[in-house]
Amino acid sequence: MLAYVARRIVAAVVLLGIVTVATFAVFFLVPRLAGATPQDLAARYVGRAAGEAQIQAAAERLGFTDPLYVQYGRFVKGLVAGAEYDTGASVEQCPAPCLGYSFITQNPVLPDLLDRLPVTLSLALGAAVLWLVSGVAIGVLSALRRGSAFDRAAMGVALAGVSLPIFFTGLLTLSIFSYGLGITAPGGSFTRLDENPLLWAYDLLLPWITLAFLYSAAYARLTRAGMLDTMGEDFIRTARAKGLPERTVVVRHGLRAALTPILTLFGLDLGLLLGGAILTESTFSLPGIGKYSVDAVVQNDLPKVLGVVLIGSMFIILANLVVDVLYAVVDPRVRAG
Amino acid sequence: MRRTRRLAAVALGAVAAMALGACGGPSTGGSGGGTGGGGDTAKAEANAGIGGIANPSDAKGGTLRMANSSDWDSLDPADTYYAYAWNFARLYGRSLVGFKAAPGKEGAELVPDLAESLGTPNADATQWTYRLKPGIKFEDGSVITSRDVKYAIARSLDKDTFPNGPTYFNDYLDLQGYEGPYKNPNLDAFTAVETPDDRTLVFKLRTAFAGFDYLAGLINTIPVPQAADTGARYKEKVVSSGPYKFETNELGKRFTMVRNPNWDASTDPIRKALPDRIEVAVNANADDVDNRLFSGDLDVAIEGTGVQPAAQGRVLADQALKANSDNGLAGFTWFTVLDDSVAPLDNVHCRRAVLLAADRTGYQRAYGGATGGDLATNLMGTNIPGAQQFDLYPSSGGTGDVAKAKDELNQCGQPNGFTTSISFRAERPKEKAAAEALQQSLARAGIQLEIKPFPAGDYAKLYAGKPDYSVANKLGLKVYGWQADWPDGFGFLAQVVDRRVIKAGGGNTNLGIRIPELDARIDQALGETDKAKRDAIWTGIDRTVMENASVLPGVWAKGLLYRPPNLTNVFVTGAWGMYEYTALGTTRR
Numbered sequence: 008m009l010a011y012v013a014r015r016i017v018a019a020v021v022l023l024g025i026v027t028v029a030t031f032a033v034f035f036l037v038p039r040l041a042g043a044t045p046q047d048l049a050a051r052y053v054g055r056a057a058g059e060a061q062i063q064a065a066a067e068r069l070g071f072t073d074p075l076y077v078q079y080g081r082f083v084k085g086l087v088a089g090a091e092y093d094t095g096a097s098v099e100q101c102p103a104p105c106l107g108y109s110f111i112t113q114n115p116v117l118p119d120l121l122d123r124l125p126v127t128l129s130l131a132l133g134a135a136v137l138w139l140v141s142g143v144a145i146g147v148l149s150a151l152r153r154g155s156a157f158d159r160a161a162m163g164v165a166l167a168g169v170s171l172p173i174f175f176t177g178l179l180t181l182s183i184f185s186y187g188l189g190i191t192a193p194g195g196s197f198t199r200l201d202e203n204p205l206l207w208a209y210d211l212l213l214p215w216i217t218l219a220f221l222y223s224a225a226y227a228r229l230t231r232a233g234m235l236d237t238m239g240e241d242f243i244r245t246a247r248a249k250g251l252p253e254r255t256v257v258v259r260h261g262l263r264a265a266l267t268p269i270l271t272l273f274g275l276d277l278g279l280l281l282g283g284a285i286l287t288e289s290t291f292s293l294p295g296i297g298k299y300s301v302d303a304v305v306q307n308d309l310p311k312v313l314g315v316v317l318i319g320s321m322f323i324i325l326a327n328l329v330v331d332v333l334y335a336v337v338d339p340r341v342r343a344g
Numbered sequence: 345m346r347r348t349r350r351l352a353a354v355a356l357g358a359v360a361a362m363a364l365g366a367c368g369g370p371s372t373g374g375s376g377g378g379t380g381g382g383g384d385t386a387k388a389e390a391n392a393g394i395g396g397i398a399n400p401s402d403a404k405g406g407t408l409r410m411a412n413s414s415d416w417d418s419l420d421p422a423d424t425y426y427a428y429a430w431n432f433a434r435l436y437g438r439s440l441v442g443f444k445a446a447p448g449k450e451g452a453e454l455v456p457d458l459a460e461s462l463g464t465p466n467a468d469a470t471q472w473t474y475r476l477k478p479g480i481k482f483e484d485g486s487v488i489t490s491r492d493v494k495y496a497i498a499r500s501l502d503k504d505t506f507p508n509g510p511t512y513f514n515d516y517l518d519l520q521g522y523e524g525p526y527k528n529p530n531l532d533a534f535t536a537v538e539t540p541d542d543r544t545l546v547f548k549l550r551t552a553f554a555g556f557d558y559l560a561g562l563i564n565t566i567p568v569p570q571a572a573d574t575g576a577r578y579k580e581k582v583v584s585s586g587p588y589k590f591e592t593n594e595l596g597k598r599f600t601m602v603r604n605p606n607w608d609a610s611t612d613p614i615r616k617a618l619p620d621r622i623e624v625a626v627n628a629n630a631d632d633v634d635n636r637l638f639s640g641d642l643d644v645a646i647e648g649t650g651v652q653p654a655a656q657g658r659v660l661a662d663q664a665l666k667a668n669s670d671n672g673l674a675g676f677t678w679f680t681v682l683d684d685s686v687a688p689l690d691n692v693h694c695r696r697a698v699l700l701a702a703d704r705t706g707y708q709r710a711y712g713g714a715t716g717g718d719l720a721t722n723l724m725g726t727n728i729p730g731a732q733q734f735d736l737y738p739s740s741g742g743t744g745d746v747a748k749a750k751d752e753l754n755q756c757g758q759p760n761g762f763t764t765s766i767s768f769r770a771e772r773p774k775e776k777a778a779a780e781a782l783q784q785s786l787a788r789a790g791i792q793l794e795i796k797p798f799p800a801g802d803y804a805k806l807y808a809g810k811p812d813y814s815v816a817n818k819l820g821l822k823v824y825g826w827q828a829d830w831p832d833g834f835g836f837l838a839q840v841v842d843r844r845v846i847k848a849g850g851g852n853t854n855l856g857i858r859i860p861e862l863d864a865r866i867d868q869a870l871g872e873t874d875k876a877k878r879d880a881i882w883t884g885i886d887r888t889v890m891e892n893a894s895v896l897p898g899v900w901a902k903g904l905l906y907r908p909p910n911l912t913n914v915f916v917t918g919a920w921g922m923y924e925y926t927a928l929g930t931t932r933r
Contacts, residue, residue, distance in 0.1 A: 186635050
């Protein structure tokens with residue numbers, strides 16, 4: 008197992024390298040191929056009253072006049088050996104792994120990302136627990152009561168959950184529960200878990216529910232379909248014939264077998280969300296990685312984009328690694344293979 | 345089946361209740377949300393904050409809660425170029441002179457702030473002297489000297505470190521090659537600003553500048569103690585000279601401000617400093633900001649451009665909300681530039697044909713109708729003191745005069761019309777709507793427009809503001825807008841009509857107006873010390889631009905601003921066309 012994990016980690020590092028090269032190419036190679044000069048690129052990062060000398064100075068300061076491989080090499084060097092940055096008044100050190108400095112705000116990227124990570128982690132993990140529990144529970148109940156009013160209502164709500172965009176449900180729930188009834192926190196509220204756990208949960212309750220509403224819908228439908236398949240299998244009939252209690256049949260035999268595709272989806276979803284729940288963070292004004300990434304893309308701020316891409320890719324790879332390991336726990340056939 | 349129907353009915357009822365709740369929101373009557381109960385006035389009234397003061401009160405205390413749907417370019421006074429940032433910076437910094445905190449046009453008047461009086465020019469307005477009031481202090485209790493102001497201006501010259509701020513001091517001070525204290529730490533080499541003693545500043549200019557007081561009012565003159573300067577990091581801990589100092593500052597997220605104990609109200613003719621504390625959230629969802637304003641959970645939307653389109657209809661339809669709103673001139677003029685280097689618009693008759701054929705009511709509808717702004721007939725809006733409104737291309741109801749347009753097309757040698765392109769910023773739906781409206785109305789005269797959207801961030805730098813790109817891609821018409829850096833003719837017109845500011849490399853704010861005869865008149869206005877005569881020159885320049893048909897005026901923009909009932913002392917300042925932030929108070933305790 009250790010060798011397997013080690014192999015996956017090495018593969019992950021290689022993959023991250025490929026991702027950074029691709030991102031770099033999108034931002035620098037493609038514009039150059041389209042005829043953009045270093046000065047054209049630099050013009051985005053100077054003030055609106057900038058003259059040509061200022062643009063040229065910015066092109067040189069940001070390294071756009073260097074060949075592309077030199078620029079990428081500088082980025083990699085920052086990652087492994089750190090970098091220096093001239094703030095005007097002094098030269099400050101950016102220790103490795105240095106993801107560089109924002110072209111717009113001139114802030115170091117990694118501390119910015121780490122500062123926003125608790126928001127995204129709190130949002131994604133809390134919502135994941137909610138959607139996994141509620142989605143799977145609703146899916147199991149719907150499968151067991153196939154065709155019932157509960158099944159139809161649950162699948163109807165699930166359809167709504169999948170269909171309604173979060174910027175609609177988010178603003179609607181904020182309007183009703185925060186500003187109308189005053190029972191949940193207003194937009195922009197976030198308290199760190201280590202500062203006040205109760206306030207942390209209170210502030211995030213509405214974003215959690217809204218995000219979970221979207222995701223649990225898919226999980227309910229997937230679980231229902233999986234359970235319907237599984238509960239018709241021979242081994243379920245055998246389990247019942249052996250006189251096992253229905254709860255044991257459903258949970259230990261039925262649900263366990265239906266969990267594998269759900270785990271796969273969960274790994275992907277959670278990994279993606281940890282890289283930034285863009286719409287949820289934007290709707291609820293939460294200063295997480297998702298909001299950070301939107302601003303980075305809108306402003307063409309490459310160091311920030313690269314940082315987000317790296318963090319996001321890392322989470323997706325990590326989540327999938329965990330899921331692969333969990334397969335072995337959930338499904339004995341994987342272990343045997 | 346019956347059970348299913350009952351469930352469906354319950355579900356439908358719940359959804360309807362939710363929707364109604366969302367639409368109606370909380371009670372939005374006079375005393376509104378939050379714990380506040382309004383100021384001294386008994387009844388809210390729409391537009392009370394335009395030309396007058398809504399909810400006047402001098403009561404101190406409470407926490408003012410503000411939110412910004414984007415982020416500051418920087419809190420550092422050397423590195424910011426947003427109107428709201430300049431308005432807000434006055435809460436933590438004092439410049440040599442500043443705009444009077446008063447409603448309407450009175451708010452566009454300059455008054456001394458750090459200085460004892462407005463500047464004293466020499467005979468040809470190339471040298472200006474200011475003398476500081478005695479005993480004004482930074483937040484740490486140290487006395488502000490003329491060298492602190494000089495240092496602040498010197499550092500603002502460094503555009504490698506502070507790319508965002510204005511460049512007026514770079515452009516007009518006689519710098520003799522000085523590039524700022526980071527490249528040359530010897531401040532004595534900065535001879536363009538002399539400090540003969542601790543309270544006197546003498547500015548030496550390259551050329552006459554009769555309106556230099558406006559430059560002295562820029563936030564670049566907010567003093568910075570050299571010992572506290574951390575260059576690009578100074579924005580994290582700006583040293584206050586105003587009534588509030590930073591308590592916390594989480595860049596890109598939020599910051600809080602508390603009273604600066606070393607601020608002396610008796611030296612300050614501008615700021616009321618009513619709240620005890622100010623909380624600011626940044627990067628907030630714009631629609632959520634509006635909802636929070638309506639519910640009383642928030643006091644001010646910092647951008648000052650008005651509520652979002654989604655909330656506009658709600659405010660206008662709800663009398664209680666409307667009573668707490670102000671719909672005044674915001675300072676922007678939305679217009680379309682006719683690039684005179686793109687044929688056939690190099691012919692004045694073709695340009696005039698465009699102006700005559702255009703249905704300007706369509707332009708106005710694109711920007712939200714009468715709520716979004718007044719029909720513009722020339723460039724400078726009447727919010728600018730001294731500006732005059734005139735219309736050289738009148739038509740019935742502003743819908744255009746196709747017959748006259750065709751006559752101009754004949755004189756232009758294009759009797760059947762012509763084809764050109766119209767550009768706009770892709771992320772701005774109002775500009776898109778304006779371009780489409782023009783496309784329709786100009787077609788009546790045979791002028792065909794091909795619509796070309798471009799990314800907003802690159803619009804002036806790489807596309808519409810880059811001369812060779814414009815010519816190569818036949819960008820004859822360019823949808824654009826402008827707000828004065830300060831409310832006078834130079835502040836509005838210089839950057840958009842002076843052909844000498846056009847740079848071949850792009851990044852232009854003048855998108856293609858080249859009228860040689862304006863050069864001398866702009867220079868004349870710069871040196872004219874009599875304000876009335878100066879205003880007359882600028883009005884004449886505005887008229888020449890219109891005679892030359894270089895600009896199709898669209899809308900003098902208005903913002904629909906909302907003031908929650910707990911907000912006191914609210915008025916729109918003529919300086920920036922938004923609420924005056926130094927005057928605001930709150931009844932929320």
